[in-house]
Amino acid sequence: MRILFVAGGTSGVIFSIVPLAQAARDAGHEVVMAGPENVMATVTTAGLAGLPVTARKMLDTLRYDDGSYRTIPTDLHERYIFNGRCFGRYASWCLEALLTFADQWRPDIVVGGSLVFAAPLVARYAGVPYVRQAVDMGEPRTIDLAAAAELGTWLGRLGYHEMPRADLFIDVCPPSLRETDAPPAELMSYVPFATKGPIEPWMYTRGSRPRLLVSAGSRVSRDRDFEVLSGLVTKASALDVELFVAAPPAVAEALRPLPDNAWAGWVPLDVVAPTCDVVLSHAGGTTVLGNLHYGVPQVLIPYLPYALGFTRRVVEYGAAVMVPPRTTLPRTSSRHAGRCSTTPRTGGGRATSQQRCPAFRGPRRCSPPSNVWRSRTGHEDAVEEIDMSISPRTGGRKSRIRLVVR
Numbered sequence: 001m002r003i004l005f006v007a008g009g010t011s012g013v014i015f016s017i018v019p020l021a022q023a024a025r026d027a028g029h030e031v032v033m034a035g036p037e038n039v040m041a042t043v044t045t046a047g048l049a050g051l052p053v054t055a056r057k058m059l060d061t062l063r064y065d066d067g068s069y070r071t072i073p074t075d076l077h078e079r080y081i082f083n084g085r086c087f088g089r090y091a092s093w094c095l096e097a098l099l100t101f102a103d104q105w106r107p108d109i110v111v112g113g114s115l116v117f118a119a120p121l122v123a124r125y126a127g128v129p130y131v132r133q134a135v136d137m138g139e140p141r142t143i144d145l146a147a148a149a150e151l152g153t154w155l156g157r158l159g160y161h162e163m164p165r166a167d168l169f170i171d172v173c174p175p176s177l178r179e180t181d182a183p184p185a186e187l188m189s190y191v192p193f194a195t196k197g198p199i200e201p202w203m204y205t206r207g208s209r210p211r212l213l214v215s216a217g218s219r220v221s222r223d224r225d226f227e228v229l230s231g232l233v234t235k236a237s238a239l240d241v242e243l244f245v246a247a248p249p250a251v252a253e254a255l256r257p258l259p260d261n262a263w264a265g266w267v268p269l270d271v272v273a274p275t276c277d278v279v280l281s282h283a284g285g286t287t288v289l290g291n292l293h294y295g296v297p298q299v300l301i302p303y304l305p306y307a308l309g310f311t312r313r314v315v316e317y318g319a320a321v322m323v324p325p326r327t328t329l330p331r332t333s334s335r336h337a338g339r340c341s342t343t344p345r346t347g348g349g350r351a352t353s354q355q356r357c358p359a360f361r362g363p364r365r366c367s368p369p370s371n372v373w374r375s376r377t378g379h380e381d382a383v384e385e386i387d388m389s390i391s392p393r394t395g396g397r398k399s400r401i402r403l404v405v406r
Helices: 011-026 037-045 058-062 076-105 118-126 141-150 152-158 226-236 249-255 269-275 285-294 307-317 329-340 369-373
Strands: 002-006 030-036 049-054 109-113 130-133 168-171 211-215 242-246 262-265 278-281 298-300 320-322 384-390 399-405
Touching (some): 002 011, 002 076, 002 118, 011 037, 011 130, 011 285, 030 037, 030 076, 037 049, 058 076, 076 141, 109 118, 118 152, 141 152, 211 226, 211 269, 226 242, 226 249, 285 298, 285 307, 307 320
Parallel strands (some): 002 030, 002 109, 109 130, 130 168, 211 278, 242 262, 278 298
């Protein structure tokens, strides 16, 4: 079977759908992952065939055609609409190449991340089932509606009156953390994926001090959120910890000089995070899910509005503490990080959240991380085939689709 995966505009959201694409490829299916040119290295490094469909970047959606920046609303609801229109704008840039490829390659199924609004349109155009995979722990419905409005011209051009709905929704949010009104879904364990490189002993061995990892996400730059990150690093470096700052090379260079207990640059999160006592981050969806997978306590600063909802659910579960976005971030965040790292892990095994973080006390707060994902399809198991009977929304014919979920 030929499966077309349509990726988002940044590496962070691509990481979420790579494991499913790899599982489908390993099961013998033909797999192609489409996305913008600037993420093709991420796709091909994962061992997947990459199809570049636009030279424009996701950040270009923040600019007008004349190059000037759009004003980002401060009102939460308006911000959701703004974000949705950005995602719709990005989808419109990808559609021409995607439809041409669909005519030539003729996929049997299309899989797209939750915020990849080109995927349902190309699936409908090709007359094949559309599978929507969550890339984090949920986004506001308002974003979907705003994206559809932005794609109005394309909907009219294709003769559609509304955005096509998914034939199957795959959710990677832990059952314990799903919203009460979450839609029906095939539940699949989230497995972190990250770019690879040579590892060194300091990445997987611990010293005598607690370990603190700081991340502001892959989008941080000298022009965006640098002051927040540098402030966090300044405050956290005063703690008696081993400090690791995950940052792009240019940002890491701008942070220097660093104190002797700090290191900044590329960090293999799948190697370093499990050795840490606490992670201080921007509450990005894939970052939070990854650290839940590793069982590491988190201090979260949800500066992106969509992250507030799932951040609160993680805090209520007992796996994190939250620093409100408008708080004086460096001072308050470093105080929480200091509390969470006062009891370093001993030995070579995993520590519970209670052992590593005195703030996480109470019922269910020191449950093993695996309990968060109980009753789910596990990536650590053998590939499981899910048989689905799907009626494509065009042609009225029945298709027997076997979607591989690992």
